[in-house]
Amino acid sequence: NAGVTQTPKFQVLKTGQSMTLQCAQDMNHEYMSWYRQDPGMGLRLIHYSVGAGITDQGEVPNGYNVSRSTTEDFPLRLLSAAPSQTSVYFCASSSWTGGNNSPLHFGNGTRLTVT
Amino acid sequence: DAKTTQPTSMDCAEGRAANLPCNHSTISGNEYVYWYRQIHSQGPQYIIHGLKNNETNEMASLIITEDRKSSTLILPHATLRDTAVYYCIVRVGSGGSNYKLTFGKGTLLTVNP
Numbered sequence: 001n002a003g004v005t006q007t008p009k010f011q012v013l014k015t016g017q018s019m020t021l022q023c024a025q026d027m028n029h030e031y032m033s034w035y036r037q038d039p040g041m042g043l044r045l046i047h048y049s050v051g052a053g054i055t056d057q058g059e060v061p062n063g064y065n066v067s068r069s070t071t072e073d074f075p076l077r078l079l080s081a082a083p084s085q086t087s088v089y090f091c092a093s094s095s096w097t098g099g100n101n102s103p104l105h106f107g108n109g110t111r112l113t114v115t
Numbered sequence: 116d117a118k119t120t121q122p123t124s125m126d127c128a129e130g131r132a133a134n135l136p137c138n139h140s141t142i143s144g145n146e147y148v149y150w151y152r153q154i155h156s157q158g159p160q161y162i163i164h165g166l167k168n169n170e171t172n173e174m175a176s177l178i179i180t181e182d183r184k185s186s187t188l189i190l191p192h193a194t195l196r197d198t199a200v201y202y203c204i205v206r207v208g209s210g211g212s213n214y215k216l217t218f219g220k221g222t223l224l225t226v227n228p
Contacts (some may be wrong), residue, residue, distance in 0.1 A: 021226075040220075042220040043218035045215060059217060090157075090158050103161035104161065108158045109156065109157070
């Protein structure tokens, strides 16, 4: 049981490049989400999903796309990277079935630098 | 989800109890209080949660006031490894916009030798 796995751990992009941050969980969790964390800031929600085929926007969705084709995977896409997207990205998952109060499980993060 | 208010930072002596407060005055009756912590740059780690009653596990205790408008996380014997940012959030189990789990800036707890 690996929990929440994020890849890559580190990434450097040039402005305008695209890339996908991968997130996978093996706990059969319905809920998955992406956060970004900037220095001195808390965690800000980018996008979330409550099940395969269902996604929605969080607090700071601009510049990011997501999809949820399977329960296990929730990739985050940057279509045209900007320096403002330099941040640490965390993926999290949780069981969420009708009244369940399971906690969030976080990955170890992807540290992205856009030059 | 209800918003929470936490102090920006706190200090604690090693071996003493660390008491971290959290205000959640707009909490709804079906919202749970959750605590997480983030050590350095690692992913946040779940600590404990509760609805109405006080809770205790191997990591910490959670004291929730009777009106549920505030809570306190207690680390009974703080160690240097407990130095971290502690986040308090409230959430319901399911439904609508409550899926948006938002975190504030948390409390930086520094445990001093």
